[in-house]
Amino acid sequence: MGMTMTQKILADHAGLSSVKAGDLIEAKLDLVLGNDVTTPVAVDVFRGAGFTSVFDKEKIAIVLDHYTPCKDIKSAELCKKAREFAFEHGITHIYDVGQAGIEHALLPEKGLVAPGELVIGADSHTCTYGALGAFSTGVGSTDMAAGMASGENWFKVPSAIKVVLTGKMPKYVSGKDVILHLIGLIGVDGALYKSLEFTGEGVGELSMDDRFTIANMAIEAGGKNGIFPVDEKTVEYVGGRVSRDWKKYEADEDAEYESVVNIDLSSLRPTVSLPHLPSNTRTIDEVKGMKIDQVVIGSCTNGRISDLRIAADVLKGRKVAQGIRCIVIPATQEVSMQCLREGLTEIFLEAGCAFSTPTCGPCLGGHMGCMADGERAVSTTNRNFVGRMGHVGSEVILASPAVAAASAVKGALASPEDL
Numbered sequence: 001m002g003m004t005m006t007q008k009i010l011a012d013h014a015g016l017s018s019v020k021a022g023d024l025i026e027a028k029l030d031l032v033l034g035n036d037v038t039t040p041v042a043v044d045v046f047r048g049a050g051f052t053s054v055f056d057k058e059k060i061a062i063v064l065d066h067y068t069p070c071k072d073i074k075s076a077e078l079c080k081k082a083r084e085f086a087f088e089h090g091i092t093h094i095y096d097v098g099q100a101g102i103e104h105a106l107l108p109e110k111g112l113v114a115p116g117e118l119v120i121g122a123d124s125h126t127c128t129y130g131a132l133g134a135f136s137t138g139v140g141s142t143d144m145a146a147g148m149a150s151g152e153n154w155f156k157v158p159s160a161i162k163v164v165l166t167g168k169m170p171k172y173v174s175g176k177d178v179i180l181h182l183i184g185l186i187g188v189d190g191a192l193y194k195s196l197e198f199t200g201e202g203v204g205e206l207s208m209d210d211r212f213t214i215a216n217m218a219i220e221a222g223g224k225n226g227i228f229p230v231d232e233k234t235v236e237y238v239g240g241r242v243s244r245d246w247k248k249y250e251a252d253e254d255a256e257y258e259s260v261v262n263i264d265l266s267s268l269r270p271t272v273s274l275p276h277l278p279s280n281t282r283t284i285d286e287v288k289g290m291k292i293d294q295v296v297i298g299s300c301t302n303g304r305i306s307d308l309r310i311a312a313d314v315l316k317g318r319k320v321a322q323g324i325r326c327i328v329i330p331a332t333q334e335v336s337m338q339c340l341r342e343g344l345t346e347i348f349l350e351a352g353c354a355f356s357t358p359t360c361g362p363c364l365g366g367h368m369g370c371m372a373d374g375e376r377a378v379s380t381t382n383r384n385f386v387g388r389m390g391h392v393g394s395e396v397i398l399a400s401p402a403v404a405a406a407s408a409v410k411g412a413l414a415s416p417e418d419l
Helices: 005-014 039-048 073-088 103-109 124-132 141-150 175-186 201-205 208-221 232-239 305-315 333-342 344-351 401-410
Strands: 024-028 031-035 060-063 093-095 118-121 135-138 152-156 159-166 194-199 225-227 259-264 271-273 281-283 294-297 325-328 376-379 395-398
Touching (some): 005 118, 005 225, 031 039, 039 073, 039 141, 060 073, 060 103, 073 093, 103 124, 118 124, 118 141, 124 135, 124 232, 135 225, 159 175, 194 208, 294 305, 305 344, 333 344, 376 401
Parallel strands (some): 159 259, 194 225, 294 376, 376 395
Antiparallel strands (some): 024 152
């Protein structure tokens, strides 16, 4: 029996000729990632285990992004511990305020992930890098500590679901709508510890940013990872960023999949997830007019330049509705600079938005957009669990940048078509 893309990458990194679903393997790591929340815990484990050195200072990345710029003393102490550990061990890729960005947008932008590589990160949305044809998955801080010390981790080889994409996306439909539609179909545990492998002619219609968004939310269906084939768009993306050798993997024709899901992109409508699960999906036509208090445009899911271009196109010449708070957060410093160069920042500010430095902030109810009891937000983030963005009595609706921007103008759930 043949292997999937994920299984081939795992086999290669384990030094094995083949693996199958359910196998337990020890595989070499190409990159270990931590942030300001998870790295301090990993540091304690690292030291407690008696480790004194890291396996490769070039293959560890620490990104201070969740509560930064630090919102209080506790977050400052966490950042200090992560920062000092990085300096102590000479870790090359330490990204702090002013150079940082949201980790899962920053690492691909910096060329720290390439096709065929194996990446772990102490953050559940590490699965983002599957957009580049890499195997990447979230782990706990204990695994991060072990990975930093040894350069290896244990894995259970996942089975796979094949997602076949066909057709072309209509206007105002994006990668966010694709992944929300898929999660609505299979549920938040529909891909539990499985690989979501995307294929079909429709893949070619997706931009790299669409793919990052889709892979990013594989975990919201329970997936171990999400992964895309390496095509011309992938090669173009890494071409100006990655100078080291990398390897392209392709699934075997006789690879085994637990199930196949077919999605016709041309049939999709802008889609949202109502509280309190990403699987609670509706098309915008079913829920337009639902009142909101806040809009957040950004995050590791939708804070890239194409996302902000779409939002700016909707907001240009318009105003955020009275009583609505609209917060725009570029995912990286480079995205912020691009917004300035293209005049997007001016559009956001003239529309009445708050324009932030890169941060995860509001996505996890950290800062820069926490909500009070009874408030409701439309957000381009990835989770809408109870209390995710503040008070347990608040609500989050997940949406694309186009829907979020239109909703900010309307003061209620809306599509750009409604403006």
